[in-house]
Amino acid sequence: MGTFDPASIRVVACDIFGTTVDWRTGVADQAARIAADRGVGLDAGAFADAWRERYLPSLRRVNRGERDWVPLDTLHRESLDDLLDERGVAGAFDEAARRRLVHAWHRLPAWRDAVPGLARLRRRHVVTTLSNGGFALLTTLVKAEGLPFDCIVSAELARAYKPAPRAYLTVAELLDVDPGQVLLVAAHRWDIDGARDAGLATAFLERPLEKGPGRTADRAADVAADLAVTGFDHLADVLGC
Amino acid sequence: MGTFDPASIRVVACDIFGTTVDWRTGVADQAARIAADRGVGLDAGAFADAWRERYLPSLRRVNRGERDWVPLDTLHRESLDDLLDERGVAGAFDEAARRRLVHAWHRLPAWRDAVPGLARLRRRHVVTTLSNGGFALLTTLVKAEGLPFDCIVSAELARAYKPAPRAYLTVAELLDVDPGQVLLVAAHRWDIDGARDAGLATAFLERPLEKGPGRTADRAADVAADLAVTGFDHLADVLGC
Incomplete structure (x- = not known):
């Protein structure tokens, strides 16, 4: 990691959920609306957290070969169904409501530094997504937020989820x-860790609020990355864009 | 084709070489410069035409399974090597010159209506490339010309070339x-024809100058498409964007 040379970087590949967009606010806001439409009380932040907690375990089952490749929408739907059962509110969310909830992940607000920072990075680099979200999900999300990516790369194209x-x-x-x-x-x-193990250069972008006000997100001091930055604007500064 | 409903269209998928960019001018201009650097005389327009003529036959060998999938850059390189041999100028173009020639296809000028027309189409539709060019080629080309696509789709992602x-x-x-x-x-x-056979809706975009001043491009009267338009701006008009 002492040998990192910014001049060697040609492509900047950005994680999306949590790094580029605020999934927790986006999912909680939409879940609160959908629940309200059905007259159901819901702690929407806790609901979003509980849903997201099922994310990594669901990816692992695919990456370990315990099941065939399925798109993230399918994993989200399965973990949603489980979650609603567990909370005893399965009856309150019909098929249409569940579809709306799964599609909440297709429309999430960008962190404020994302659009201007990516626009600067794009001047000198090819800037792409690299997310476990599906190709359609990412295209919809990026378009809606006006995120200036040069192309969309999804784990779907590899049929393997990060951190594979x-x-x-x-x-x-x-x-x-x-x-x-x-x-x-x-x-x-x-x-x-996954990117470094695969031979990529790495930039840890600290998002202390990613998991909401009461929970601790990953911190730079605990991560072994080539760079540690506080936003996409900071990354553009570091790379001289 | 009488049943075409513009309101049913959600994605506009654009061919690139000839439809969105002027491959002949771009390849001929770059080939003329590369030849001049080596002191070789070259009818650059005829050279571009002869190179392009080898394009469809080279794709067919892949689609018929006569050889494994290879990227378009590889097909371009093989047909270039053949062409230079055939013209008796193989000795004048070394490895570096041949690489520059293959990369000429990564930097081609957009037709004038492409950027403004695509920008209008993008307001209401997801607008993507669908080209036999490789993913890297398309990303480079689209970025250099500022073409406002929402995502890049290449035949490389299918590992099958159009018209498969x-x-x-x-x-x-x-x-x-x-x-x-x-x-x-x-x-x-x-x-x-390939798109229609696969069940897609189709818009023929007439580019009478695609093959240069002396040669006849495909004409709308000879093509069975849902729509026939004269440019991306005209297509935006027809789709009400």
């Missing part, structure tokens, strides 16, 4: 660069 | 829509 090495290496293959010429930007230690 | 049905169906799968909700825009009859 194949998910990271697919970015380098598709964009015809060496893995070390790709800088993975993420707010999560597991993602940074 | 799989190339067209991959757009619908990735963007999670029905094939009939995708409008394929192309200036070539073979592409329109």
Whole structure:
């Protein structure tokens, strides 16, 4: 990590949920509306947290080969169904409500530094998504928020979820660069660890509020990355864009 | 084709070489410069034409399974090597010159209506590339010309070249829509025919100058498409964008 050279970076690959967009606020706000439409009381923040907690375990079952590849929408739907059962409110959310909830992940608010910071990074680099979200999900989300990505890369294209090495290496293959010429930007230690193990350069982007006011997000001091930054604008500063 | 309903279209998928960018001018201009650097005389327009003529036959060998999938850059390189041999100028173009020539296809000028027309189409639709060019090629080309696509879809993602049905169906799968909700825009009859056979809606975009001043491009009267338009601005008019 002492050998990191910003001039070697050609592609900036950005994690989305938590790093580029505020999934918790987005999912909680939409869940609160959908619940209110049905006259159901819901602690929407806790609901979003509980749903997100099922995310990594659900990916792992795919990456370990315990089940065939399925898109993230399918994993989200399965964990939603489980969650509603567990909370004893399954009867209050019909098929249409569940579809709306799954699609909440397609429309999430960007962190404020994302659009201006990515626009600066894009001047000198190819800037892509690299998310476990599906290709359609990412295209919809990026378009709605006006995020200035040059292209969309999803784990779906690799049929392997991060942190599987194949998910990271697919970015380098598709964009015809060496893995070390790709800088993975993420707010999560597991993602940074996966990217580093696959040979990518890494930038940890600290999002202390990602998990809401009462919970602790990953902190720079605990993550072994080539760079640690506080936002996309800061990353653009560091890379001289 | 009498049943075409513009309101059913959710995705506009655009062919690139010839339809969105002027490959002949771009390749000929760059080839003329590369030849001049080596002191070689070259009829650059005829050279670009002869190179392009080897394009469809080279794709067919892949689609018929006569060889494994290879990226378009590889096909371009092989047909370039053949062409230089055939013209007796192989010695004048070394490895570096040949790489520059292959990369000429990564930097091609957009037709004048493309950027403003696509910007209008993008307001109401997801607008994507659907080209036989590789993912890296398309990302580079689209970025350099500032073409406002929402995402990049390449035949590389299907590992099948247009006009194979799989190339067209991959757009619908990735963007999670029905094939009939995708409008394929192309200036070539073979592409329109392939898209229609795969169940996509089709718009023939006439580019009379695509093949240069002396040669005849495909004409609307000879093509069976849902729509026939004269440019991306005209397409935006027809779709009410």
